[in-house]
Amino acid sequence: xxxxxxxxxxxxxxxxxxxxxxxxxxxxxxxxxxxxxxxxxxxxxxxxxxxxxxxxxxxxxxxxxxxxxxxxxxxxxxxxxxxxxxxxxxxxxxxxxxxxxxxxxxxxxxxxxx
Amino acid sequence: xxxxxxxxxxxxxxxxxxxxxxxxxxxxxxxxxxxxxxxxxxxxxxxxxxxxxxxxxxxxxxxxxxxxxxxxxxxxxxxxxxxxxxxxxxxxxxxxxxxxxxxxxxxxxxxxxxxxx
Numbered sequence: 001x002x003x004x005x006x007x008x009x010x011x012x013x014x015x016x017x018x019x020x021x022x023x024x025x026x027x028x029x030x031x032x033x034x035x036x037x038x039x040x041x042x043x044x045x046x047x048x049x050x051x052x053x054x055x056x057x058x059x060x061x062x063x064x065x066x067x068x069x070x071x072x073x074x075x076x077x078x079x080x081x082x083x084x085x086x087x088x089x090x091x092x093x094x095x096x097x098x099x100x101x102x103x104x105x106x107x108x109x110x111x112x113x114x
Numbered sequence: 115x116x117x118x119x120x121x122x123x124x125x126x127x128x129x130x131x132x133x134x135x136x137x138x139x140x141x142x143x144x145x146x147x148x149x150x151x152x153x154x155x156x157x158x159x160x161x162x163x164x165x166x167x168x169x170x171x172x173x174x175x176x177x178x179x180x181x182x183x184x185x186x187x188x189x190x191x192x193x194x195x196x197x198x199x200x201x202x203x204x205x206x207x208x209x210x211x212x213x214x215x216x217x218x219x220x221x222x223x224x225x226x227x228x229x230x231x
Contacts, residue, residue, distance in 0.1 A: 009154060034219075043118070043204055043222030044157075090156060101147075101172060102220065104156035 002027040002093045004105035012111040013081050021076040021108050023065075023091030032094035033074040034102065035065055039087045047089075050074065061085070086112045116140050120205050120223035127195040127230045135190040135226050137205030145208045146188040147172075147220065148180065150201040157204065163188055164210070195230045202227050 003026045013019055025031055032051055036044040048059025055067040065076045074091060091105040121136045139146065144165045149157040159172030163182040177199060179191040188207075192199060206220040 004156075006156075036220075041224070043206075043224050044220070045222070046219040049219065101159055101162060102157075103159075103173075104149075106154055106156040 002031065002095055002103045004091050004093050004103055006089075006091055006105035006108050008108045009106070010109045010111065012113060014113045015083050016080050019076075019078045019081045019085070019110070021089050021091075021110070023074045023076065023105060024072055025074065025091070025093045026072065027093055027095070030069070033065075033067060034092040034094065035059065035063070035074070035076050036090045036092060036104075037061075037087050038090065038107075044090060047076070081110075081112055083112045083114065086110055118205055118207055118221050118223040120203075120226050122226060123224070124227050125229070127192075127228065129195060129197065129230060131195050132191070132193050133195065135192075135203055135205075135228075137188045137190065137223060138186050139188075139205075139207040139221070140186065141207060141209070141221065142185060143207035143209045143221070144185065145210050146182065147206045147208075148178070148188070148190045149204045149206065150174065150199075151204060151225075152201050160190065160203075192228075197230050200228060200230045 005024045034049045035047040038044045047063050048057050050057050050067045058064050088107045088109045090107045092102040094102050118139045147162045148160040151157050158174045161180040163169045169180050203226045205223045208220045
């Protein structure tokens with residue numbers, strides 16, 4: 001069974017600083033990988049996804065993520081954080097079988113200092 | 115654009131009561147999911163459905179039941195509410211042309227906050 005670990009529960013960065021959120025997964029084959037963002041009181045919104053091909057994927061809101069098979073990682077990055085990026089971020093892995101169920105990490109709460 | 119609609123938004127239950135969380139989507143998606151979100155734990159899949167008349171268990175199905183009589187609706191039933199079921203529940207849907215294709219993105223409802231006291 002697949003699993004996802006997000007080592008950082010909380011991260012605080014200054015506005016304008018760069019950001020990297022870590023995600024490590026466990027899965028027996030090449031996974032489908034996702035990053036979702038959740039604003040307070042809202043459902044989750046897809047930021048980006050990786051299925052195959054180029055290991056650096058671009059998403060919405062200026063986010064990108066890089067799939068590194070050797071490290072079983074899919075870290076999310078943004079070069080310059082905006083105050084509106086404060087939210088909770090979830091990494092997820094999808095299994096390539098019937099149902100394509102997603103397994104989510106525990107989330108990383110991002111706080112942005114002015 | 116309604117998307118995925120969940121009702122109610124908030125509910126307080128007493129131990130042993132039952133209730134149904136409603137979920138409907140108007141995007142003609144074949145896949146629907148119920149997740150629960152506990153603080154610091156991410157989302158756990160309760161049940162999912164790949165089409166009308168087909169449902170299957172996820173990671174944490176105990177204490178819940180689902181049905182999928184139509185493409186649009188996927189209600190989640192709690193028969194005997196327990197404090198351990200206090201959580202935020204999210205319904206989601208997605209479209210998959212076939213089971214071996216990459217999962218398209220999930221569309222989430224805004225959630226139901228349930229407290230069992």
